[in-house]
Amino acid sequence: MNGNTGILISIRKRLGNFTLEVDCNIQEKVTAFLGASGSGKTTILNCISGTLSPDEGRIAFGNQIYYDSETNINVPPDKRRFGYVFQEGNLFPHLTVEKNIRYGQSRTNRKNRDSITQVVEILEITELLERYPNQLSGGQRQRVAIARALAMEPRLLLMDEPLASLDGGLKSRIIPYLHHIKNAYEIPIIYVTHAITEAMALADRAFLLDDGKVTTSGEPYQILASPSALPIAHLTGVENIFSLPVASSDKMKGITELEIGGQQLVIPYIDVEIGKMVPVAIRAEDIIISLEPDLPISARNILNGTVDEVDDQVMLSILVEGQRFSVKITHEARQQLQLDKGKNVYCVIKANAINLLWHDT
Amino acid sequence: MRITSAEVAALLLSIKVSLFSLVIMLPPGLLVGWLLAKHEFRGKSILNTLVMLPLVLPPVVSGYLLLILLSNNGPIGRLLSEIFNIEIIFTPFAVVIAISVISFPLLVRGILTGISSVPTELENAARTLGASPLKVFFTITLPLAHRGIIGGIILGFSKSLGEFGATIMVAGNIQGKTQTIALAIFNAVHLGQDITAFRLVLISTILAFISIWITERITISNNHI
Structure with missing residues (x-):
């Protein structure tokens, strides 16, 4: 361990006929996993978050090991403190926006009124705090989901196609918020998407996933130049x-x-x-x-x-x-x-x- | 045409044993419902069958099996009488055991339906936010499953109030001691006391009506889910 501060994801996971097999060492602040649906993007995030256990391999961040099949280490998801923003938001329907955001906070922070001020302001959801999730629009719901993951002060932020359920116009309105977060918080972000445009807009480095394996990696626009990225470009509808x-x-x-x-x-x-x-x-x-x-x-x-x-x-x-x-x-x-x-x-x-x-x- | 003290006693006993049974059966009901709804384990189908068995068995059969187990010669009954000097058969406690066994499947059914309806993704989301499995259960699963759970409670409670076959097998029909409202109706009809029977039937109907009304009220009150 030569003072490694990066994130190591070296795992294998079989799900039916599908096998995910990745070996990545992440040093950048924002990393994107790009791939079509079924390429294993969400499986990677679930393994990192601990909600799914790999069959074998190792997941580490800095000096902390979260999963290691050889030494039988498997830190449960609630002990990892990895913020996870889900594709569908997954807000708790019986709690107000504020209670949703505070759900992951430590006991001392939960009592502190100011502890969510910053994140609420960045995401412009101050007016929504008293509402329930079913009273929010799709874009608002996603912003609350992002705020909830950030309010727990995570070591790492995982985002699973946070914009996929939004229509085009809304997407481009949320991207600036994500950019803001990238600049305002010191935590690494692992972002999963099938949209090259999102990866281009946010990521410092991208891994192209195809059928559970990484085919190319590099800066997002370099990846775009590679022939293997073409199907994904077509998927997004933006080829250039x-x-x-x-x-x-x-x-x-x-x-x-x-x-x-x-x-x-x-x-x-x-x-x-x-x-x-x-x-x-x-x-x-x-x-x-x-x-x-x-x-x-x-x-x-x-x-x-x-x-x-x-x-x-x-x-x-x-x-x-x-x-x-x-x-x-x-x-x-x-x-x-x-x-x-x-x-x-x-x-x-x-x-x-x-x-x-x-x-x- | 005043209600007699025997009728009042039967009504009160029914309510008391049903409430008591509910209180002791709710924790295991939640546990079993949660296990069946959210977990895969060896012997799951056996547990499911055992829990649901009283629903399909004639209550008299369940009552007879309980009688064999609990009588002074039975394996459990002997243990209790030798060690603690307790006799269960033909006591109000026998009523509680009988109605608990009969109503448990209905309670578990409701809880199981409620808990199954809670998306696992929400529970996983709570885990990633630092909640232990126990905290997830109490802050996410239970509140979101409340409709099914309340449904199970009301159904189980109503079943307890009206249970007849198993109760008469293990608890007998002792007025003022083990005679529940169902047994009292049976008694009254048997003895040709039509007015008494009619009054008790009316009370039973009102009780059933109230429990359904409460269920509706509780389920409607929270409309965010």
């Missing part, structure tokens, strides 16, 4: 995700320019320092392919690149300054424009079709 530095920003014109190699990507204005990385997402069907650069059109972005790959699903893979763009076209268009490997093309993208995943204000 990049992390790009801000080149310039003009409030008067209402635009911000991001740098992509030597070229510029124009997006609606955001208030971000120059040089900062911002993650953006573009849907494959929002990109138009042109053979000419000088077009009398309104779209702000005309990026030069070359066709790298064409697959039968009418998905084009275009390299722009080393970044890979996936573009959806029709079969006819492909034939008419003769889009074959190596062809020089221009990707036309409306500024408004570029979605900002997250930025620090």
Whole structure:
């Protein structure tokens, strides 16, 4: 043990025909496990939380061992102090929001009125404290669930698709709260999701899970570049995700320019320092392919690149300054424009079709 | 047409033994209901069968088996009379034992239904929030299972009030001592005392009515769940 402060998850668990087998050493603050449903994401979290026992292996955090099949250590979930935010919230329906939040607090904190002030303020649920869970909207319920897990002052925060049950608009409204938590609390977070956008927005490192095994790991946007991430990208419906530095920003014109190699990507204005990385997402069907650069059109972005790959699903893979763009076209268009490997093309993208995943204000 | 003291005694005895039986059977009822609802263990189906057996056996048969066990020659009865010098047969305590055995399956059924309806995810969530299994049981499982538990209590209690077959086997029909309201009705009809029988039937009906009404009140009062 050379002063290891990381989280070690090296476990095997069989559930029917499915076998989870992972061996990860986590050093980052926010880690995401990315995978489709059935890939074993929730099983990992259940094993870490102690609500499910692995068949064999070892789970450790810092110098504390929570599970070790060799020495028969298996710390019960109530002794681990790992906050767990569940996909469906799992709020206690017979308790008010405040009692839910205080459920995991120590006896001294429970009597202390101020002990939940910070978390309640960050998540903006002060007005909801007297309500019961069935009087909350989906987004409010998830925020309360997050507050409840944080109020117990956990050593580690586990989040199981906390946004999955929310619709698109709500999702993007909760992500800033999660970002806030990442900055306000010193605890590591393990986040499980099938949405690359969420992983991009929050995680410092991501593990790609497929059928119970880790296939790739790295920074989230690096993972996206790997071929094994494609099915997940399609699942989310956003095929192109990049992390790009801000080149310039003009409030008067209402635009911000991001740098992509030597070229510029124009997006609606955001208030971000120059040089900062911002993650953006573009849907494959929002990109138009042109053979000419000088077009009398309104779209702000005309990026030069070359066709790298064409697959039968009418998905084009275009390299722009080393970044890979996936573009959806029709079969006819492909034939008419003769889009074959190596062809020089221009990707036309409306500024408004570029979605900002997250930025620090 | 005044109610006689014998009738009052029968009514009071019924209520007393039923309440007493409820108090002693509730803790084991909760334990067994919880074990059957939330746990997998060897012999689970045997435990389930044993608990539910009195529900299908004719009460007279259950009463007869109890009589064999508890009489002075029976294994339990002998032990009690030799060591503690206690005789159970034909005492109010025998009534309590008889109605407890008969009503226990109904009590457990209700508790089992109530506890099964509590999502395990909520209990797991409570565990991750630092609650011991015991705390989870009292702060999450019990409150969320309260409908089923109250249902089981009312059903079991009502069954106790009206129990006849097993009671008459082990406790007899001694006026003022072991004669419950059901036995008193039987007696009255047997002796042709139609007015007495009618009064007791009316009282029984009112009791049943009240217990159902209480159940409804309690279950409606908490509408957050």
